[in-house]
Amino acid sequence: MITIKEVSELAQVSQATVSRALNGHATVKEANKIKVFEAIEKLGYKPNSFAQALASSRSNSIGMLVGTLEGPFFGPLMHNVENNVRKKNMHLIVTSGQESKDKETDSIRFLQSKQVDGLIVIADRLSDDELIKIAKNTPATIILNRYVPELYKQCICIDNELGGYIATKHMLELGHKKIACITGQLSKLDSRDRLQGYRNALAEFGINYEASLIAEGRFDHDGNHEKVRRLLDRHSDITAIFCQNDNIALAVYDVCSDRGLTIGEDISIVGFDNDTYSQHIRPKLTTVNFPVIEMGIEAANSVLSLVHKDKHQINNKLSPELVIRNSVKKLN
Template identity: 75%
Template sequence: MITIKEVSELAKVSQSTVSRALNGHPTVKEANRKKVFDAIEQLGYKPNAFAQALASSRSNSISMLVGSLDGPFYGPLMHHAEDTVRRNNIHLIVTSGQESHTKEVDSINFLQSKQVDGLIIHSDTLSDDELIEVVRQQETTILLNRYIPEIAAHCIYIDNELGGYLATRYLLENGHHKVACISGQLSKCDSRDRLQGYRNALSESGIAFDANLIVEGRFDHQGNHEVARRLLDRDPEITAIFCQNDNIALAVYDVAAERGLSIGEDISVVGFDNDTHSQHIRPKLTTINFPVDEMGVEAAKGVLALVNKREASFTHKLIPELVIRESVKNLTS
């Protein structure tokens, strides 16, 4: 049976350094951490997780609540969070709330019962007050895609309002005056923020807000085709649509094809998220990049900083960027 002593001899560090590295202690130099884990891999050492937990008063696990276990948003989010915590010899436990308030509450209670060292929460249904209470109960908690002033130090979020503004402004700058918007579920704060950005861009350009040009879709694939048909039937003079995510944009592509309309010619489209498929459909989709990979990394860095009681050096506010491709026609030339 391989021992810590053998690991320390091969890595040429002290046994206490090996122990601290295994427990994710922040004082271990990165070079020594690498030596330790290289030696562990070479020797095939398997530390006793239960003994480690007793010695350190930690479970060496972080939990994560997300809305779904699949899709182009949650998949990369989970992957990059898990990859980052595993580099610190900590495991990530993930569960889904499935957009249900009851299931989200149950999931958080379950994860806390496992005495995890920290929580990463992406909630669609919990109120600000409920999330404030979660942080009060467990200070080693990071909230994703929400900004709550009372617990701002625990929040990592994207500027959705800026993203909506950038998408709409680009359409307006290209000479489109009849710009519609298909939102995500308006029960979600990111949908409402993106819609506010749309309204801000219209106001800046002196264009009156027209509620008839707004329809509510969904961030998943359910029902967006019918929503797009209803919007185009409502006003045939629409020349551009801001879709609040790339799934919605895909539905607009399909409905345009049904009607013999060419994207980037007869109707212009800007999406949001910069999903992988957005650069492979034709014409390639102009969209707003949501730095989901960065959010996953920053979430892990943030929760590890809180768990290890060190200064939290992670990014709270992520900035969206316009990715210009081929789905918008310039009407000014």
């Protein structure tokens, strides 16, 4: 069995340097890191993860709490977090809260029971005080999609209010005045912030906010079709709809197709997230890009920097961008 001593001798570095390289320490010089991993590959050395954990007082794992384990948002997010965690020879343990406070609490307890070295948390139901307590018990904690003032240096979120604003402003600039909004669950801060951005854009253009033009949908597919039908029945003069995510926009496409309405002609749509399929449906969907890949990379790098006590400037607020395609018509 190959030992760490043999790796150090072949790489011509100390055993401590080999250990630090395996644990992803930033203090290891790049040249030494290359020597270590070339020696590992040549010798076929396989680190004993249990021994590593005992020696470093770490589990070499990161825990992650997400809303659900499926969907076009959480899938890429988890994928990019894991990719970057694995680059540091660590593993990702993921569990979901499923829109339940009890399940979010239970998930955090489970992850902490596994003595994870750090946490990445997306929690809609837990209070700020509960998140502060979690971060106190696991100092290397990063909060996603949430701003907690006491933990502001550990929070990474997108400017959802700006996203709602630029989506609505685009339709207003193209002459639309009767613009409806189908939100996600209003229990979620994302939904409330995007709605506020919608309201800000209306106010800027001198258009009164009408509560009857707002329908509360869901970020998943459940029940959105009925919300769209009810909204169109109530307001036949709607010319545009801001959908707070692309799943909701798909429901609008379906209902409009059933009613013989052409997207981009009879009614205009702007989505949010820039999911993969948004550029493949017809007409291609104008949407707000949620930088989910960047968020995953930033979350991984930030939690690892806290674990290893490295210097890393966390990018706390990511910016959304409007992706203009073919689903909005310019009105005369």
